[in-house]
Amino acid sequence: MKDGPHIARVAALIGDNARADILTALMADRALTATELAGIAGVTKQTISGHLAKLLDAGLVEVDAQGRHRYFRLAGRDVAHLLESLMGVAFRTGAVRLRSSPREPALRKARVCYDHLAGELAVAAFEAMLMRGWFAARVGELSLTGAGRAAFEAIGVDVSVPGSSRRPVCRMCLDWGERRHHLAGGVGAALLQRMYAAGWAHRQKDSRVVVLSAEGEKAFREVFLLD
Amino acid sequence: MKDGPHIARVAALIGDNARADILTALMADRALTATELAGIAGVTKQTISGHLAKLLDAGLVEVDAQGRHRYFRLAGRDVAHLLESLMGVAFRTGAVRLRSSPREPALRKARVCYDHLAGELAVAAFEAMLMRGWFAARVGELSLTGAGRAAFEAIGVDVSVPGSSRRPVCRMCLDWGERRHHLAGGVGAALLQRMYAAGWAHRQKDSRVVVLSAEGEKAFREVFLLD
DNA sequence: AAGATGGTTCGGCTAGGATCGAACCATGAA
């Protein structure tokens, strides 16, 4: 068995906790800097630097240098696909790191996932959005339709994407608690910001929990869930 | 970053040369004994036994005990799929072990890949199918068109997919020898079964080689290749 | 210019795990 693609090499690369953390983080958020990744993986800068060098060398991630920052991202769709396959198997075989779904009801219901909303509410909302045709969904790709644009603008969400052109307007992000997708990308982030600004919700101190006010939840459900 | 499926665990499991050899061997051949696998991976019995215990424990492989033999096989379709993803990434990033294509002509021409046909014939046939519009191919997704359905039914291939609904009707599978795709999924498996049943081909004992009879090959070329 | 921050390189420490020799149990054949 000396022939064939060298599976073990790339698998071993993913088979380290720190590097796996890097990759999953990059899967959720498109581009992160080395120090952010160090924080996420819980190791020092030197260590993360070494890991990133290996991932770069192996062609699993790519990098954009901007000033003194280096933004890392997954090298391609195939890597993201591979990671999802891994998650699927890990999930089936019960290899969940601790608990797959947060046990605190508040966390399960609504929480921050990097810069956008995740949790049951987010998943339900995203599915309703798809039903209403706000997005054109293809395999792993998502684009805003005219109806979607109008709907978001109607509630004051800025869909013009002020950020860099590198960042996709909208993306779906896998929610490992729910095993379903929710909205990420520029629009996802803008939506969460809008919810904060409108007083619908605020982020709980030192936690990923997003607390919805009574009126906030009512409004959210009316806009996104009720049919 | 403590939650989510424990990717690193399963990746690390595949990230060892001996275990990767085991898994790729099981992907090509359905069931192998421990000593056969030891020979393939080039390690001793004790070592392979330890590896197999780990793979079993992790739920990546399963075992059938028959007498004093233990036949190992992949635990499920998701594992096979994961391995394919790995091969794809490994291939793109140039991590090829040595030579990718089997040297025996018979193996190169037609062989079994899990449960469907692979090799030069399979690749050529799949490309002809695509040309004729039997499938609608999008990014990583494949669906049978009306024309395709009719064509398969005409030669007695059951495309109604009796299996579970989780299994995709048709998929493309990367042929590491050819670096091109061939047909997999429910239809791919059904096609191979049909070829066996029609007497076009039979599987060679103790080998992945698929032997086509003279009439079988003629019929195959007429149906799939000639234009 | 001085400081702060992002990132890399180098060297040494350490732990985890892959490997094998040897002994051992289980099954089937003579």
Added chain:
DNA sequence: TTCATGGTTCGATCCTAGCCGAACCATCTT
């Protein structure tokens, strides 16, 4: 029973690779 074969368990060895401290370079700010 005796022998051969398939497979596992245990213990010891050895090496890889992850990790951090310290020092360093690069970029941006004041």
